[in-house]
Amino acid sequence: MARIAAAARDAHIDARRGELLDAALRRIATQGFDGATVEAIAREAGVAKGTFYLYFDSKESLLAALIERHSLIPDLTRVVDALGEMPPEQAIPLIARAGWRGLRERLTLLRLVLREIPLREDNARLFMERVILPTNRLLERYLDGCVERGSIRALPTLVAGRAFFGMLVVFAITQEIFGGSDLVPMSDEEITETVAGLFLHGALARPNAAPGEDVQV
Amino acid sequence: MARIAAAARDAHIDARRGELLDAALRRIATQGFDGATVEAIAREAGVAKGTFYLYFDSKESLLAALIERHSLIPDLTRVVDALGEMPPEQAIPLIARAGWRGLRERLTLLRLVLREIPLREDNARLFMERVILPTNRLLERYLDGCVERGSIRALPTLVAGRAFFGMLVVFAITQEIFGGSDLVPMSDEEITETVAGLFLHGALARPNAAPGEDVQV
């Protein structure tokens, strides 16, 4: 019975933490971390100010929880795992589309990360280790497989993978967060296909030239 | 004489504003906009707190001035203008290196932009119009020229240009701002050459296949 009660309590605690985290993300998205008061976050979650501190040690500790909670990793893991040995010509566009979708669904978190991470060295490190690098390695592993199978040329796959995904991130920042889509609209297809196309073939018109050499400029 | 005095006064005002902006950028870089107090900024500029308000209406108004003041445009304009009709195989690496250098020299501003712009719709719009899009158009123009001359394939050059430069930005964010270089060091060459190489040739091993088609996945 005690066990059941404890389990119920834990569930309740998790639920409340979740509600507070959701509320926090909403406020922080529009007002920034400093701008979102604990009172506002609590009220948005439907509880009183003091209740916040039953679930988080401090406002600061909410940040880490927030960042750890949302990440692209689960999504991308599923997608990349499903690729198996699919040739890059098919896989890369798939990844681009999935990545773009994932980013658009996480714009709020992206705003948060861009804003709050750089000032917090510990969190920055944590974020690199827990979110960016894992995602990056996922791509690296797939690309390494492609290189082994000879379907893509030898290149620093970690760097290349980040460059690939990074292009999507930059469009998310400029078009969605900085409001670029109001000034210069770009369709989702335009973005994902251009990014995928560039990553696969580059921009050169006659790429039959021996690759790699020109890079030496 | 009155005119001369007025001119001198204007010069003085500009100088003071400049000192304050520099001081502000230094403080904001390490503490964020909210964390940098007017008092600290003023003291860093060597004046008293009240003096700040002789040169700026408010702390907020300093932000716009700050963002407008620093941009990559002059640098890149010079570089891209100098390219003329240089073939992309040579030009793209040059641009990548210049862009990377410019970014690394402006990390402070990049931090500021990532942190403060997203929350301020007006500034975001302004930043897109005044900084991102001009830079983007610069590249677009060069790439359009290449397309015309047949040296690169037909692709949405505005999108492609942003993707190209965006790769560099993402490395600046992850490696320099998020501290990735402590965890996974990457040399400047590795970054610029991989980015340039990808943009030129893509990742495929046998890019002699008719380009563009595979993208249709």
Added chain:
Amino acid sequence: MARIAAAARDAHIDARRGELLDAALRRIATQGFDGATVEAIAREAGVAKGTFYLYFDSKESLLAALIERHSLIPDLTRVVDALGEMPPEQAIPLIARAGWRGLRERLTLLRLVLREIPLREDNARLFMERVILPTNRLLERYLDGCVERGSIRALPTLVAGRAFFGMLVVFAITQEIFGGSDLVPMSDEEITETVAGLFLHGALARPNAAPGEDVQV
């Protein structure tokens, strides 16, 4: 049966109150009344926060109970009652030693009283009536007997008694509570014998008697 149950319940209530009072005294000793939270007191007593309010109306009401509960009276009553008509030359040193011992055993309570009583007029009155004056009257009665028997001179015995005991209190405050014993150590004997000696003979060298000898303390 009902009566037995009621008695058992009362005993239980008293026990719980006692545990809470002990716990409270321990917390308050180190952190002060304001610094000791109800939660901490309850936890120290091994019960939950809410339970506290089953036994006390409020945190404030705990104070009165706490002060009333501990007092020197029982100890001193026993000691003074046992004196009977013992001459002051013997009795006063005995009282000084017993008083000193009692004070040292009640330092926690002394801290509490010094801290919390002065701000609470009602409690102050209560404390005077219930603790200080009874103790004082105890001494007064003994001293009055001495005066009657001619063993001490006529003096305001209430005042004198308080002065006597007060000397001990002041050493408890300065040496034990203010930490004077770290700076200027004084032995228990030095304190009790000097106090007793002063009270009996005063400081003068020849109150007609042979001087110097009195130093035998």
Added chain:
Amino acid sequence: MARIAAAARDAHIDARRGELLDAALRRIATQGFDGATVEAIAREAGVAKGTFYLYFDSKESLLAALIERHSLIPDLTRVVDALGEMPPEQAIPLIARAGWRGLRERLTLLRLVLREIPLREDNARLFMERVILPTNRLLERYLDGCVERGSIRALPTLVAGRAFFGMLVVFAITQEIFGGSDLVPMSDEEITETVAGLFLHGALARPNAAPGEDVQV
């Protein structure tokens, strides 16, 4: 000119600090340190809450300033210095009266000290070193002189001096702070003369009995 301005500013700072300290003492006397809010203190001093922090680092730092500021030392120094080699029969009553007067004028500070010092180990040490011991040594020096001149018997003068002054302190606590004067009024004379008389002659009726020996009980 700058020097003059600086001097004026320092004077102003001292004045403001003084006003705040006075105001703080008044509030703290009636409400305790914790009960006296910074806002209330500031308002009592006629300034805004924020102004408080221009003159004190924190509320806590006000305490030390407060305690250091008021002490009996200057008064007593003057009195005791003026005694010279005056025989104790005259000097002790003088000291008792001056000490009593000084204590009554500093009841507020006494309340503060009793309440706030015990919980703050650092302040307790400081208070012993800076206030109690210096006062104590003042008396010690005078008593040592008397012993040398043979006017009082050899006794531990530091202990005796504290016992002497301590009697006055206890009357201040019980009569003035605990409200004893409402229950059992005692005139100033009764207190000072009894204390002085006890210190000089003790309580015994025929102190020509060989003193000291009886103490050995």
Added chain:
DNA sequence: AATGAATGAGGGTTCATTCAT
């Protein structure tokens, strides 16, 4: 009887902004 989640008033502290000098 016992619990502990929830509340919200209230406190210390910071800081953008004003204004008299």
Added chain:
DNA sequence: GATGAATGAACCCTCATTCAT
């Protein structure tokens, strides 16, 4: 023009008290 003392709104956090379970 330059200063910096003064202001007070607003924030984070604590904790006595209540009440549904």
